[in-house]
Amino acid sequence: MQQATTSISAVQIAHNIEKRRLFIEKPQSQAHVTNMKDAPIYKTRPAVLQRAQNQDRTPLLKGEPVKEVKIILAGNVGSGKSTAIRAISEIPVIGSDAKAIERNALHNKESTTVSIEYGMAYLDNSNLHIYSTPGQRRFDFMADVLCKGAHGMVVMIDNGCRDPLNEMDYYLHQHGRFLQNYPGIIAITHFDDNNTDTSLLDYSTYLLKHGLACPVVSLDARNTLEIKQVLMNLLLQIGDFKTGKKRA
Amino acid sequence: MENSVDTLLPTLDDGIKCSAITSTDGLVLAHTGSGATLDEDFLGAMGAALFAFGSKSIANLVGGKMKDIVVEGEQGFVKVTILNDKLLMVTVAEPLKLES
Numbered sequence: 650m651q652q653a654t655t656s657i658s659a660v661q662i663a664h665n666i667e668k669r670r671l672f673i674e675k676p677q678s679q680a681h682v683t684n685m686k687d688a689p690i691y692k693t694r695p696a697v698l699q700r701a702q703n704q705d706r707t708p709l710l711k712g713e714p715v716k717e718v719k720i721i722l723a724g725n726v727g728s729g730k731s732t733a734i735r736a737i738s739e740i741p742v743i744g745s746d747a748k749a750i751e752r753n754a755l756h757n758k759e760s761t762t763v764s765i766e767y768g769m770a771y772l773d774n775s776n777l778h779i780y781s782t783p784g785q786r787r788f789d790f791m792a793d794v795l796c797k798g799a800h801g802m803v804v805m806i807d808n809g810c811r812d813p814l815n816e817m818d819y820y821l822h823q824h825g826r827f828l829q830n831y832p833g834i835i836a837i838t839h840f841d842d843n844n845t846d847t848s849l850l851d852y853s854t855y856l857l858k859h860g861l862a863c864p865v866v867s868l869d870a871r872n873t874l875e876i877k878q879v880l881m882n883l884l885l886q887i888g889d890f891k892t893g894k895k896r897a
Numbered sequence: 898m899e900n901s902v903d904t905l906l907p908t909l910d911d912g913i914k915c916s917a918i919t920s921t922d923g924l925v926l927a928h929t930g931s932g933a934t935l936d937e938d939f940l941g942a943m944g945a946a947l948f949a950f951g952s953k954s955i956a957n958l959v960g961g962k963m964k965d966i967v968v969e970g971e972q973g974f975v976k977v978t979i980l981n982d983k984l985l986m987v988t989v990a991e992p993l994k995l996e997s
Contacts, residue, residue, distance in 0.1 A: 745949030747922035748983065761922050763942075764949040787923055787942035 700773050701881035702874065716775040718887060720880065721795055723824060724805030725816045726784035729838045729870025731762055733805070734781045737876045738768025744781070764791060772877060773884055789823065796824070801883045802833040805868070806852075809839040813847050814855055821861060828861060832886035836868035836879055905986070912991040914973065919944050919985050926984070935989075944987030947977050 722730045735742050744766030749758050766781040780799075782792040796802075802824060806817045817835065821828065837852060852865045864882065869875050906916050906929045915930030917937055923945035928937040947966050955963040966977040971992075978986045 743953075745953050747920075747945060747949065750920040750922055750924045750983070763922055764946040785923065785942075787938045788946065790939070790942070791946060 697881055701877040718775045719778045719799045721799045721802045722781040723792055723820055725807055728805040728807040730781040730805055731766055733870040733876050734766050734768040734779055736871055736873045737770045740769050743767045772880055796827050800887045801831055803836055805836045805838055807839045808837050832883055833863045834879055834883050835863050835865045838868050838870050840867050914989045916988040917941055920983055940987055944977050944985050948985050
């Protein structure tokens with residue numbers, strides 16, 4: 650198994666965890682959770698949820714300019730990147746699908762992304778420009794092209810694939826430098842049809858062990874509201890990253 | 898079967914560095930000339946990505962179907978030829994040398 654970069658110091662890890670805890674709260678104890686498989690480790694705070702649900706397009710402060718934010722969706726084949734971008738985009742998604750030839754290796758999908766997919770959404774006084782990368786590993790060079798100038802990343806992992814932790818490790822290794830310098834969220838999908846016993850806690854433990862304190866959330870890629878919550882969390886991290894201010 | 902696909906590929910002596918026959922989603926079926934310097938999977942993926950961008954641009958800006966793509970660089974060309982609706986041929990060639 651490939652090792653994610655471990656050069657980050659313990660102090661920095663602690664700082665990152667503290668910083669991220671401001672937006673997403675951890676349950677006090679894990680004891681009350683009976684079924685670990687669907688136990689959400691991180692809960693989105695009600696205030697954040699409210700901002701994600703807000704459809705109003707008037708800025709909170711008068712005259713505040715609309716921010717332009719570039720977000721990358723990365724992740725393995727069949728994790729729902731294209732579904733997510735189609736669910737949230739307010740414009741017709743620009744992208745290129747090709748007929749899948751190796752359907753067995755691609756979760757019996759009809760088509761697969763080969764270059765990029767682009768969608769746009771408005772959330773919390775920001776125009777989100779969302780770019781989705783292809784999941785097949787031979788297209789990894791596209792992700793390097795897309796990451797230039799990006800503000801944040803959502804790594805989506807299919808929990809139903811053969812070795813999800815290994816898949817996550819691969820993407821963290823690939824985007825390790827980006828995720829150490831810019832905000833990122835790990836979104837685990839396909840929780841309803843999973844064949845593995847991997848829980849969110851496993852992912853979180855694995856991440857901490859390898860020195861990255863990205864929040865881990867479960868996500869239904871078909872659910873617009875859930876994607877908005879994830880993006881809202883990312884936006885708040887990005888805002889904090891840009892201004893250097895701590896949010897209460 | 899593989900031999901018959903191989904015969905479609907151009908020979909390497911005419912200034913052609915490497916070539917591959919690939920599906921529209923980047924799966925390489927046959928290739929010549931790639932080696933330590935160039936990975937055939939990368940060649941196939943590049944071809945498929947170029948094809949995706951090209952066909953989208955033609956469909957949206959000009960209309961109709963795309964015929965082929967030529968990308969010219971200082972040290973050579975990349976050409977993507979469409980064989981049918983599932984197969985592409987990617988060819989990497991050296992720059993033209995004009996005989997005086």
